[in-house]
Amino acid sequence: MTNILLILLFVLLFLLFFYSKLNKRLAKKTKISPTYVPFLKEQEFNPDISTDNWDLHKLRLDKFKRSQYKGLTFFVSSENRIYYLSEEGDKVYC
Numbered sequence: 001m002t003n004i005l006l007i008l009l010f011v012l013l014f015l016l017f018f019y020s021k022l023n024k025r026l027a028k029k030t031k032i033s034p035t036y037v038p039f040l041k042e043q044e045f046n047p048d049i050s051t052d053n054w055d056l057h058k059l060r061l062d063k064f065k066r067s068q069y070k071g072l073t074f075f076v077s078s079e080n081r082i083y084y085l086s087e088e089g090d091k092v093y094c
Contacts, residue, residue, distance in 0.1 A: 040056070043056060044056060044059065044060070047060045047063075047064040047066050047067045048068060048073075049068060050068040050069070050070065050071050051067075051068065051069060051070075052069075052070055054069075057069040057074070061074060061076055061082065073085070074094070077091075081093050081094075082094045
């Protein structure tokens with residue numbers, strides 16, 4: 001009777017050890033990588049990257065005469081007026 005209890009205890013410990021190893025492996029496989037967010041310096045030197053930062057948007061307009069802000073590309077005209085193009089291709093001044 002004692003031999004059976006020892007064998008059951010050994011099997012139970014083995015299963016617990018195996019389960020903990022399996023759990024750790026599954027946890028490593030299911031890590032979610034964060035989405036790519038360009039660094040501020042990369043955004044500063046590339047006006048084609050959309051930004052939500054108003055100050056960065058204004059800086060890029062001054063430097064490159066164009067900038068993407070919240071998915072919409074804005075331009076600076078020769079008269080220093082800011083505009084974007086509508087879906088029909090018309091200039092919409094701000």
